Amino acid sequence: MVLVFAESPRGTLKKAAFEAVTYGKKTADLLGTTCVALTLGTVKNAGELGVYGASRVLNISDGTFDHFDSQAVAAAVATVAQKEGATVVVLSHSSTGKSVAGRLSVRLNAGLVSGVNSLPTVQGAALRVKKSVFSGKAVGEYEIDSAVKVLSLMGNAVKPVAGGAAVSVENVTATPTGRIRVKEVKTQEGTVPLPEAEIVVSAGRGMKDPANWGIVEDLANTLGATTACSRPVADSHWRPHHEHVGQTGIAIRPNLYIAIGISGAIQHLAGVNNSKVIVVINKDPEAPFFKAADYGVVGDLFDIVPRLNESLKKFKAAH
Amino acid sequence: MYVSLGPAKVGFTFPGISYLNHSFSNLFKMKLLVCISQTPDTTAKVSFKSDGKEFDAAGVQFIMNPYDEWYALVRACELRETLGGSVTALNVGPATNETTIRKSLAIGADDAVRINADPQSAGFVAKQIAEYARIQNFDIIFLGKETIDYNGSEVGAMVAEYLDLPYISYASKLELNGNTATLERDIEGGVEVLEVDLPFVVSAAKGMAEQRIPNMRGIMTARTKPLVEVAPVAYEESAKTVQFTLPPAKAGVKLVDPADMDELVRLLHEEAKVI
Numbered sequence: 001m002v003l004v005f006a007e008s009p010r011g012t013l014k015k016a017a018f019e020a021v022t023y024g025k026k027t028a029d030l031l032g033t034t035c036v037a038l039t040l041g042t043v044k045n046a047g048e049l050g051v052y053g054a055s056r057v058l059n060i061s062d063g064t065f066d067h068f069d070s071q072a073v074a075a076a077v078a079t080v081a082q083k084e085g086a087t088v089v090v091l092s093h094s095s096t097g098k099s100v101a102g103r104l105s106v107r108l109n110a111g112l113v114s115g116v117n118s119l120p121t122v123q124g125a126a127l128r129v130k131k132s133v134f135s136g137k138a139v140g141e142y143e144i145d146s147a148v149k150v151l152s153l154m155g156n157a158v159k160p161v162a163g164g165a166a167v168s169v170e171n172v173t174a175t176p177t178g179r180i181r182v183k184e185v186k187t188q189e190g191t192v193p194l195p196e197a198e199i200v201v202s203a204g205r206g207m208k209d210p211a212n213w214g215i216v217e218d219l220a221n222t223l224g225a226t227t228a229c230s231r232p233v234a235d236s237h238w239r240p241h242h243e244h245v246g247q248t249g250i251a252i253r254p255n256l257y258i259a260i261g262i263s264g265a266i267q268h269l270a271g272v273n274n275s276k277v278i279v280v281i282n283k284d285p286e287a288p289f290f291k292a293a294d295y296g297v298v299g300d301l302f303d304i305v306p307r308l309n310e311s312l313k314k315f316k317a318a319h
Numbered sequence: 320m321y322v323s324l325g326p327a328k329v330g331f332t333f334p335g336i337s338y339l340n341h342s343f344s345n346l347f348k349m350k351l352l353v354c355i356s357q358t359p360d361t362t363a364k365v366s367f368k369s370d371g372k373e374f375d376a377a378g379v380q381f382i383m384n385p386y387d388e389w390y391a392l393v394r395a396c397e398l399r400e401t402l403g404g405s406v407t408a409l410n411v412g413p414a415t416n417e418t419t420i421r422k423s424l425a426i427g428a429d430d431a432v433r434i435n436a437d438p439q440s441a442g443f444v445a446k447q448i449a450e451y452a453r454i455q456n457f458d459i460i461f462l463g464k465e466t467i468d469y470n471g472s473e474v475g476a477m478v479a480e481y482l483d484l485p486y487i488s489y490a491s492k493l494e495l496n497g498n499t500a501t502l503e504r505d506i507e508g509g510v511e512v513l514e515v516d517l518p519f520v521v522s523a524a525k526g527m528a529e530q531r532i533p534n535m536r537g538i539m540t541a542r543t544k545p546l547v548e549v550a551p552v553a554y555e556e557s558a559k560t561v562q563f564t565l566p567p568a569k570a571g572v573k574l575v576d577p578a579d580m581d582e583l584v585r586l587l588h589e590e591a592k593v594i
């Protein structure tokens with residue numbers, strides 16, 4: 001059986017959970033077994049995981065799980081995995097999954113590959129999986145041969161497939177064992193977090209001044225995109241540090257990455273080079289970013305970005 | 320600063336021989352461990368040996384993993400400077416890593432430990448760190464949020480599980496008040512504020528501290544600070560590398576007339592199919 005730990009930040013299952021269950025279901029199909037999803041705490045729409053391929057959905061409703069503690073989560077997931085006889089455990093490679101996956105691998109004596117980005121191939125009793133390594137500069141293929149295997153799935157690596165029907169949720173129990181006291185969760189509601197964003201509009205030092213960011217935000221609004229920035233922009237506090245992408249910031253893989261006034265230094269590319277399509281707007285035709293781009297516009301961003309926004313608005317109105 | 324041994328630590332018992340002796344001699348001093356790893360420089364060209372199984376280090380410059388250096392190590396040194404205690408830097412690696420380890424001493428660690436083994440996997444490294452830390456009774460075990468080569472973000476959680484300690488990943492802030500730490504942790508689209516008692520494991524992200532450039536005095540004293548070599552413990556691997564490959568090269572950029580943004584929109588819709 002493939003067990004998917006479907007995370008539910010602040011009580012709601014989101015794209016990461018649907019992706020993980022879709023991946024779990026496809027992996028289960030490859031292994032000729034079933035996919036079971038586990039949710040923890042108070043969860044609004046747990047049964048919906050059936051739609052993405054879970055044949056059963058389990059929930060530990062203890063409200064203690066509403067606050068995240070990797071120790072408690074790993075213990076609960078491991079307990080369920082053992083009780084239900086899971087051979088593969090799938091979780092999201094998110095802030096939650098990254099804190100839990102290593103713990104689970106120790107608890108279950110399981111081989112772990114974190115951040116996998118494609119379906120496994122079955123090699124007898126072993127599984128082979130791929131992930132991006134060296135900050136996107138290479139692909140690593142690994143084989144796990146332990147009896148239980150743990151995989152964490154990179155965001156935006158599989159598309160959630162809604163092929164099944166909602167199922168009723170079964171209650172299971174496990175005693176929470178955490179020692180962390182969560183005081184407050186501060187999130188920006190209404191925007192898609194960068195790691196989950198399908199379209200990202202990113203800007204660099206070419207913007208000259210933080211007061212100029214209006215044109216970037218307008219473009220992002222038109223596209224329903226999340227905004228990002230280069231490291232010097234975050235370092236000089238022109239933009240919040242959670243927008244910093246690159247080797248020492250967040251690594252992302254959106255469908256569309258639009259880079260405005262960013263030179264494309266190797267450390268910047270390291271965080272964005274897994275994007276499906278890259279558009280670069282830069283006045284310097286020699287900017288290294290053009291070598292990594294799919295589409296390029298050579299010119300002054302202060303002229304180009306507002307006109308691109310107008311063209312997009314026209315397009316959105318017509319479609 | 321006097322840090323009492325809180326109740327959490329009482330449960331932290333092992334049949335370790337040196338546990339009691341060690342904690343006795345350091346009863347009132349905070350002990351911080353910073354796990355540092357060595358990675359290729361951010362500008363390194365990535366290539367692999369002909370069997371595709373191993374990174375080709377020929378001609379590559381190595382550095383301390385930036386998160387370990389800039390955030391984990393510096394924050395540990397800051398805490399030691401204000402609260403007293405000691406900072407130990409630990410690296411699992413061959414003798415050739417000693418330049419990197421000395422740099423951690425130059426930045427401010429008091430002493431260093433090198434577990435003499437090839438850091439073959441996250442599981443292996445975590446096991447080594449945990450077995451070393453188990454008998455040393457550290458108050459906080461720091462790591463960087465991930466390494467910039469294998470990007471696993473796995474070691475911290477594994478160490479925490481081996482030692483049955485709380486783990487706070489991607490922490491961008493850490494303040495200590497007596498036995499209790501307040502941390503901020505980066506989560507998708509925001510931060511989580513939390514409290515935890517010593518001891519615990521934490522992985523450091525941007526915001527926790529500011530990068531420090533070692534000064535001349537630091538570099539000089541680093542030469543004479545203790546650097547101990549420790550033998551590794553056995554570990555059974557359950558995942559192995561099949562091969563590394565380089566991603567296919569991009570087809571090349573298509574330049575769009577800057578006067579015609581309708582054309583770019585058309586291409587993104589019809590050709591790239593991303594809007």
Ligand SMILES: Cc1cc2nc3c(=O)[nH]c(=O)nc-3n(C[C@H](O)[C@H](O)[C@H](O)COP(=O)(O)OP(=O)(O)OC[C@H]3O[C@@H](n4cnc5c(N)ncnc54)[C@H](O)[C@@H]3O)c2cc1C
Pocket residue numbers: 203204205206207229230231232233244245246247248249260261262263264265266267268271281282283284287299300301302361385
């Ligand atoms: C260890 C290390 C880690 C690093 N990690 C990261 C990281 O994670 N992320 C990151 O981004 N960087 C990182 N860097 C920094 C990186 O090397 C670059 O310095 C940085 O990415 C440059 O940011 P930028 O492109 O915004 O600025 P610049 O390099 O200054 O580029 C600005 C660009 O804007 C263009 N421009 C200027 N005016 C206009 C205009 N009017 N119209 C159009 N274009 C214009 C210019 O032609 C230029 O290409 C790291 C560096 C090191 C050493």
